[in-house]
Each structure stands twice: as structure tokens, then as C-alpha cells.
Amino acid sequence: xxxxxxxxxxxxxxxxxxxxxxxxxxxxxxxxxxxxxxxxxxxxxxxxxxxxxxxxxxxxxxxxxxxxxxxxxxxxxxxxxxxxxxxxxxxxxxxxxxxxxxxxxxxxxxxxxxxxxxxxxxxxxxxxxxxxxxxxxxxxxxxxxxxxxxxxxxxxxxxxxxxxxxxxxxxxxxxxxxxxxxxxxxxxxxxxxxxxxxxxxxxxxxxxxxxxxxxxxxxxxxxxxxxxxxxxxxxxxxxxxxxxxxxxxxxxxxxxxxxxxxxxxxxxxxxxxxxxxxxxxx
Amino acid sequence: xxxxxxxxxxxxxxxxxxxxxxxxxxxxxxxxxxxxxxxxxxxxxxxxxxxxxxxxxxxxxxxxxxxxxxxxxxxxxxxxxxxxxxxxxxxxxxxxxxxxxxxxxxxxxxxxxxxxxxxxxxxxxxxxxxxxxxxxxxxxxxxxxxxxxxxxxxxxxxxxxxxxxxxxxxxxxxxxxxxxxxxxxxxxxxxxxxxxxxxxxxxxxxxxxxxxxxxxxxxxxxxxxxxxxxxxxxxxxxxxxxxxxxxxxxxxxxxxxxxxxxxxxxxxxxxxxxxxxxxxxxxxxxxxxxxxxxxxxxxxxxxxxxxxxxxxxxxxxxxxxxxxxxxxxxxxxxxxxxxxxxxxxxxxxxxxxxxxxxxxxxxxxxxxxxxxxxxxxxxxxxxxxxxxxxxxxxxxxxxxxxxxxxxxxxxxxxxxxxxxxxxxxxxxxxxxxxxxxxxxxxxxxxxxxxxxxxxxxxxxxxxxxxxxxxxxxxxxxxxxxxxxxxxxxxxxxxxxxxxxxxxxxxxxxxxxxxxxxxxxxxxxxxxxxxxxxxxxxxxxxxxxxxxxxxxxxxxxxxxxxxxxxxxxxxxxxxxxxxxxxxxxxxxxxxxxxxxxxxxxxxxxxxx
Numbered sequence: 001x002x003x004x005x006x007x008x009x010x011x012x013x014x015x016x017x018x019x020x021x022x023x024x025x026x027x028x029x030x031x032x033x034x035x036x037x038x039x040x041x042x043x044x045x046x047x048x049x050x051x052x053x054x055x056x057x058x059x060x061x062x063x064x065x066x067x068x069x070x071x072x073x074x075x076x077x078x079x080x081x082x083x084x085x086x087x088x089x090x091x092x093x094x095x096x097x098x099x100x101x102x103x104x105x106x107x108x109x110x111x112x113x114x115x116x117x118x119x120x121x122x123x124x125x126x127x128x129x130x131x132x133x134x135x136x137x138x139x140x141x142x143x144x145x146x147x148x149x150x151x152x153x154x155x156x157x158x159x160x161x162x163x164x165x166x167x168x169x170x171x172x173x174x175x176x177x178x179x180x181x182x183x184x185x186x187x188x189x190x191x192x193x194x195x196x197x198x199x200x201x202x203x204x205x206x207x208x209x210x211x212x213x214x215x216x217x218x219x220x221x222x223x224x225x226x227x228x229x230x231x232x233x234x235x236x237x238x239x240x241x242x243x244x245x246x247x248x249x250x251x252x253x254x255x256x257x258x259x260x261x262x263x264x265x266x267x268x269x270x271x272x273x274x275x276x277x278x279x280x281x282x
Numbered sequence: 283x284x285x286x287x288x289x290x291x292x293x294x295x296x297x298x299x300x301x302x303x304x305x306x307x308x309x310x311x312x313x314x315x316x317x318x319x320x321x322x323x324x325x326x327x328x329x330x331x332x333x334x335x336x337x338x339x340x341x342x343x344x345x346x347x348x349x350x351x352x353x354x355x356x357x358x359x360x361x362x363x364x365x366x367x368x369x370x371x372x373x374x375x376x377x378x379x380x381x382x383x384x385x386x387x388x389x390x391x392x393x394x395x396x397x398x399x400x401x402x403x404x405x406x407x408x409x410x411x412x413x414x415x416x417x418x419x420x421x422x423x424x425x426x427x428x429x430x431x432x433x434x435x436x437x438x439x440x441x442x443x444x445x446x447x448x449x450x451x452x453x454x455x456x457x458x459x460x461x462x463x464x465x466x467x468x469x470x471x472x473x474x475x476x477x478x479x480x481x482x483x484x485x486x487x488x489x490x491x492x493x494x495x496x497x498x499x500x501x502x503x504x505x506x507x508x509x510x511x512x513x514x515x516x517x518x519x520x521x522x523x524x525x526x527x528x529x530x531x532x533x534x535x536x537x538x539x540x541x542x543x544x545x546x547x548x549x550x551x552x553x554x555x556x557x558x559x560x561x562x563x564x565x566x567x568x569x570x571x572x573x574x575x576x577x578x579x580x581x582x583x584x585x586x587x588x589x590x591x592x593x594x595x596x597x598x599x600x601x602x603x604x605x606x607x608x609x610x611x612x613x614x615x616x617x618x619x620x621x622x623x624x625x626x627x628x629x630x631x632x633x634x635x636x637x638x639x640x641x642x643x644x645x646x647x648x649x650x651x652x653x654x655x656x657x658x659x660x661x662x663x664x665x666x667x668x669x670x671x672x673x674x675x676x677x678x679x680x681x682x683x684x685x686x687x688x689x690x691x692x693x694x695x696x697x698x699x700x701x702x703x704x705x706x707x708x709x710x711x712x713x714x715x716x717x718x719x720x721x722x723x724x725x726x727x728x729x730x731x732x733x734x735x736x737x738x739x740x741x742x743x744x745x746x747x748x749x750x751x752x753x754x755x756x757x758x759x760x761x762x763x764x765x766x767x768x769x770x771x772x773x774x775x776x777x778x779x780x781x782x783x784x785x786x787x788x789x790x791x792x793x794x795x796x797x798x799x800x801x802x803x804x805x806x807x808x809x810x811x812x813x814x815x816x817x818x819x820x821x822x823x824x825x826x827x828x829x830x831x832x833x834x835x836x837x838x839x840x841x842x843x844x845x846x847x848x849x850x851x852x853x854x855x856x857x858x859x860x861x862x863x864x865x866x867x868x869x870x871x872x873x874x875x876x877x878x879x880x881x882x883x884x885x886x887x888x889x
Contacts, residue, residue: 076785090776101773105785126767
């Protein structure tokens, strides 16, 4: 079943068309990677899908519902979670609180279904804190620790540490834990291994593989192509705001348009390397 | 028809004066991304420098102007060097808070030297007037227009054609890149502050001569008008500031002609809110902006809150409950009662400015709503006082949230300006809506607090009532922010884009924070009104808002116990040393400056 369908999606910034008539889809249970040189429009595409930015044209359908231009908070409630390119953890909140924010969109006992007086009901429930609310809080705390266990002993011993005290790699892990706590139907990962060394990257690869095996649908932006080739069911290549190639990893790896986007035209560099160069960048 | 010509001329002259202030603000914003709240105080110092030259020394006009320009430029350089340069690398709101502190200090120094009373600043220009339409235009009018045009032209030439001006523009565009290219950005900053302050001082002396009246507090309104003008034209743009100023001058002039003088400032602030909400980049631009990186407007220093064991809270509560029985000094008890009322205000402010990261500079407006609501309910509708207090809390929660709602979509510095303006609007509406609020006369004969029909006049009883209510509110606020609500509010403060991506609706949670905050502040204002038995539109002024801000920074932003500690420290301590009463506000300004510079996490740590 198709979980995400994007058609002719376009976003312009002044004279620059950052995302230019992009059409793509993601099946349920699939891991699709988006690759492309810097400035290709990958993160802008993520911003459009996750409601951080509003498209100028085109449609986004998520889980059978048209969501183009829908505010980010409503998309989160529909089961869409993301991480950010440069890492956006809540710096002065503890590791545990950061993960618990991930569960916010799922809170039911303390956030009764919407209605005119829903905010007031929420305020009252937060003050009175009846048994159902306390039970829910206990439950999500237990869940948060389970999610953090995915990263072994990296984050669990630091539950009460503020997020600003974490290493860069740990902040990226924390972001993924926060996104997983939302119980997403679709997870958008924006360069989860940026700034990580080879052993940390390998560790992250294992984590993402585990998530894939659990059947989570993932859309991944990544520059480390070895990782992409190993993980992806399909790869979408973007350049200059457009999709220039897509297909299974082996197919994309040998596509001349892709090689040109990464290395420039073969006529420009006198001894342009064969596609195998793609692996060198990994 | 002719009267419209007069209003146009008048509007353009006022607009020209605003331009001299707005251009300086725009220059400083362009180069250091800073809204300079001290600018109005420099303008006031300019006026007083002019007064010293004219009245005390007796200099001729050119020398007077030279003295003002040189004096204010030097002051600007001092402000930049000692007030702001040390704050590089601090959160971006820190220099803004520092300029608030500097502004307070300058204003108080002027008050101590020259007394708070207004004095005349005679114009040194010939008194002839040229008939124009049904009115006339004087030498001073023309001179002000000329100064505006010439200084704008000189400034334009400087920025456009000189090497240093080039450096200023480069620094404005990208400070780090300019630094990499070998531009001495400190020197650029210094030059910009000197020019901006000289212009500000010049406009101060001209305004003083125009109205033949100067007073130490004149700078505050001027700063606000300058902001409005600058915002209309687009923040940081010098030509925009000039255009915005003229437009503001004209709108005010026409508005006053239609409705009357007391509405003058109301126009400015309503325009400010409208521009902020609909055209935050100024009316001449229409670009849709990409969401910025996080942490631009918060002032939360990373710190661990000081751990206070529960028994210590209990012990402190018991001691303060027993205090009136032990310490029979009614002055001390009254002072502490006052501190508890400020403590409620600080609780209210720390929830929105600390926990939620929405820097509110207009919190006194909430006190005013609560005070007026309770007083009028009790007086005009005969509602029993305890019920009136409670209703006032709810009215303030609803009305306050509604008023601040347009500012929910703003971030960082803009929240501070918008709330400041909303606070001013509340005061101006109270002043002008005579049918409801009794206008400038104020509300007289507000019934005293009562307990089951028993009026409370006793100092100790009032102390116990306010202390108990404050403690209850603090406990409620603590309980409220412990679990999911506290997390959501703090997530908004840390990074609103990421918060939204996790399902946290900004409107909903900012609304809840302001509603609870409004309830607490409204209650504080209501109790104050019944204790004073008289309030008017100036009872709850901006100085109180700034004092509350200093309290919560002193206690540690977002820290509930810290808010109360801050209130006791700033209200209680100065009162106990009665000798320093005169220097109190000066002291607050200095405390604010020192905190921002040396201990941004406050005494008890941020939460």
C-alpha cells in the first residue's frame, strides 16, 4: 500500500526553485533514500513533507489524506516524525524529557479529543492529574526507556542529563529516539550519520536496519552512499530541485545522469572516474 | 481643506523628529541586530545637554548643537564599549536586556541630577512664522525639517561612498564574514553607536525646543515611537526608517485631528501591532521567510537549578506565616506584603518569559486589567470582594490572552516589543474609555479586602491573605508545569519548529501559558487595587513590568521559587534600608545590568 504520494511538488525562494515539480511515492514498510549533491533540495523537500514549509504547487498525500500545507503539529498527530539535518534537540531539557516530547502527539488521557474547550480541559486535567493521567505518564516513561535501550548504554545512563551536555553523536541518537516515541507511520531521517565517525556510523546503520526489520517505513536523506546502498529498497536521486533518477540501488549506481550530477560532465574532467567513485565518497 | 494642509505640515514635522530617532535605531539594528532600548535615554540626555548649554552656559545655537552631538556620540561609544561589547556570544536577547538596564540607569541619573520635574528648554531660533494655509510655519519647524533632511543625506553619503560606511554595510550583512575580511567590527560598532546616539541626542534637543519642555522620562515614549517608525519601514533599513517615520507622523496628526490628543499614542501602538502581525518585515516588503534556527529569542542560561529540599520549603513557609506574630514592625510587614504581591506578578511572568520563552515586557497591563476588573465589579455591580477577585483573575486570563494572541506568531525580540506595546495599549484604553474606567480621574473608594463579610484593614491580616494566595498560586503553577505541560512549554522555548514537528501547537500552549499567567497577574492586580483603595491608568506602569523582569532574572528564569526570591530581594531589601529609597530604581537598573553580564542564570538557576 502506498503511504506517501507526492506529485509535482514545487517550492520557490525568490528566483531559486529549490524543489521543482518533484513526483515520488513511498510504499508501506519501504526504506527509500534520497541522495543528491548539496543544494539539490533534499531538506526543502523534507520541510515540505513535514509541514515546516508550505509548497507553492503540487500535492502531498499521506495515508490517503491530502496534507500539503498542513501545519506540522497536525502531521505529527497523523503519525509523521522527523529528525533535523543539524540536530534540533531541546537543549535545556533532560534526555528523558526530550524523548517524552516525542509521545506528546499520542497523549490521550491528558489531552482529550479536540473541541472548543479542549485546551481548558487539558489545563484542568494537568492540575487535577486523575489516575488515568498518572497512568499514561508512567506508561510513556517506561516506553521512553525502551526506545532509548535501542542505543544500548549510549543514552540510558544519562536520562537526567540536559541535552546540551551530550556529544554530537548522542544528540543525533536522541533525536531518533524522540522521533520513534511518536510511534510514527513514516519516519523522515535527515542525514542521521552526519558528523559521525566510521564506528558510530556502523552503529547507526545497525539501528536503522533494526527499525526497517520491524516494518517501519523510512524516508532517508544521506550522503554516505555505502550506507544508502546497504539499507535502501529504492533510491531517489535529486539534483537542482528535480528528481533525476530513481530505482533500486544497483540501477541508480550506474545511471549516467547520477554520475554526472556527482562528478560533473565527463567531458569537463579529463579523466572522469567510473561510477565506482561513488563508493569512494561513502 | 486648509486644515488638512496644517495637519499634513504638522505630521511631517513630527515625522521628521521620529526619523532622527528611528534612523539611529535602524543603524544599530542593522549592524548588531539589537533593539536598543537605551536609545530614548540618549535622546533625553541630548535634551538635557542642550538645556545645560542654553540655560546654564548660554551658548549660541551652533555651539549648543555641537555640544549635544559630541556629548551624545561619546555616550554612545561608552554604551557600546562597556554595556554591550562584553555580551558578545551571550544569547541574543541579553544585549536587549542590557540596554533596558542602561536606559533605566541613565533616566534615574538624570532624575537625581535634574529632578523628575519638567523644565523649559527655550528655542534659540528667531520667533518669526510664515503664514501657510490657515496656520503658519515657524523657523524651528523649517530648521527641524532641514536637520532631518541634511542628516539623512549625510548619512546616506557616508554609508554609500566612504570606506568606513562600506565597512558598516558589510558588517550589517554578515558580521563574521566582515571580520574574516579584516574589518574591525568593534570599531564599526563604535562608529555606528556614535552616529546613532548623536542623531538621537540632536532629536532630543530639537523636540525639547519644539515643545519648550523636557523631563527625564521623555525618552521612553520616544524609543517606542522610534520602534514603530522603524518597524513600519522594515527593521534595519535606513530609508525605510525615514519613510516609516513620516508616515507615522502623518497618521498620528490626522488621527489626532479626528479623535483628539489623548488618542495620539494609541494609534502608534495599534499600528505597531498591525505591522508586526501582518507585515513583520515592514510594509515595503513581502518576502516569506524560511524558519530560522532555534534559540534566537530566549534568555535561558544553561544551569542546574539549586536543589532546595522539601522540608526547607515547608520551614520557610512556616517562618513567614509566623513572622507577623514575632516581628511587630508594621513597616516591615507592609513591605513584605508588597513583596508577596510582586511575587505573584513574578510567578506570572516567569511562566511566560522563563518557562515558555516569550519575553513579555507589558506584564503590568495584566495587573491593570485585574485591578480595574475587580474594582469596577465591586463598585459598580456590587459583587462581593472575594468573588470579584476571583472573577478578575478569570477576566484577566481571558482578556489578556486575547490581547496577546496577535503576538503568538512572533518570535524573539518581536515578542518583547509587541507585549510592550500591548501593555501601553491597555493603559491608553483605560485612559480613554471614560464610560467604563472613569478615565484620567481613576477609580476612587475601592472597597477593602474582606473575609466572610469582615473587612480587612489590619496589616497582619493583609500580609497573611497575600502570602497564602501567593503560596497557593506557586503550588498550582508548580503542579501544572511538572509533567506534560511543563515539557511542552519548555520545548516551545527551546525550539518552536521542532516542538511543532512533535505535535505541540504553538497557539494552544502559548494560550494556556498566558491564560494561567493572566489569572495569577490579574489576582495580584486585584488585591493591590483593594488594598490601595485608589487606582488610575498609571498605577501599573511599564516600570513595574521591567521590575518584574529583573526579579525573575535575579531568581532564575522559569524558576518558581526563584521568582519569589527575586521579589523579596528587590522589594524587601531596598525598603529595609530606607536611606536608599531614592536610588531604588537606579539600583534595579544596575542589578539588571550586572545579572545579564555576570549571572544570567540568576540566584536559584534556570529551569
